[in-house]
Amino acid sequence: MKVFFLCFLCLLSLSLPVFASEEATAPSLSTIYQLAKEAVEKKIDVESNAKVEITPQNLEGRLTPPRCYPPISVELASERDVTRNNTVKISCETPDYDYPWQMYLSVRVDIQYPVIVATELLSPNQILNSDDLAIMYVDQYSLKGQFFSDKASLLGSRVKRRVAKDSPIIGSNLCFVCKGDMVSIYAKTQSIEIKTLGEALRDGNIGEAIKVKNSKSNKRLEAVVIGVGEVEVRM
Template structure:
């Protein structure tokens, strides 16, 4: 039996070339789509309203590879409105400057900060401890008021309201010194330091200035909260 080797080789070569060009076309197509996604991310990173103190994650939505993207003689252009650039989901318009082609893609912007949150439900008047606090990365649009980044700074503070697991701790929900607490008044002057007992006349957090009554003289003074048991004044 005679085998036509040339025809077989020709057929094999033809199939191989067809497969090569098909794969090359698919690769090229995918590369253009991925390139536009990457450029959209860079555009948002350079133009969005970013909090430099936050941890940043930017991710463009995958562009459907069935969408035809024509060859563009000039670099693709990217634009988004100022209002969109302030959002966590930015709508970006991609255009080819030398044609009428365009498409819209979305880019997710996630900005987070590590803050202290509750690990369990607690009632008003409860003291905070290491066991009921932990640090979590929270989107900055959820942060309100003064928050904390170190659980150690909250040990011994007292809750003013009921809290639930995962709730962000802020100044409005606690007091380091609460109204009616017995505290030590630390009076400082040049080369001299005096300690007297006092009673807090209002709630206060670290650094707050509150009214405190001297337990001996009954005189009320303004003092700065130094810890959960001490306030200080400068004479």
């Protein structure tokens, strides 16, 4: 009989939930906010120079969390990539209900990137110098087109379209090589580099392929813009 009783106690202990030995406590709203922020932060993939601000929905006066057995489960409610507005699911086992408690929390994500902006109104045909440029953090959803974060890379480029003060300078505002400009033409192989002069036959920005004319041979070549007044013929 004694052996049977001991075995019964063993079976009873095995059948109890694992959280029965843990104390159920009501999590604070600050704890819920922090858990939600961490869940979102794990899924954010941005460049190292970005500023990221994660703001959970304010629940003050609107929610009293029940007692929870640890751990509290936190996950994004959707498998999609993190956007400006996200939803986090929070749940836990609780002695206060016969079923798991859960809630959905809205979490806002603001991401800003350092971009080059105009310090004053820029006019067409203006050649950019350092005083014309500044770095400002701009919301990623406000950025359209090719933008820049290195002031030095824009020095000497020419403005094609009017740019308002404090507005981001994008690729379509500029030409690094402008039609009719004299340009340095580079041709590289594994062993040698050749440099000659030529004329740009159309406008071009960094990475764009344009037509140029070799001043010595008068041959027209296709070259890629690599800098202000510089193009490269890919061998």
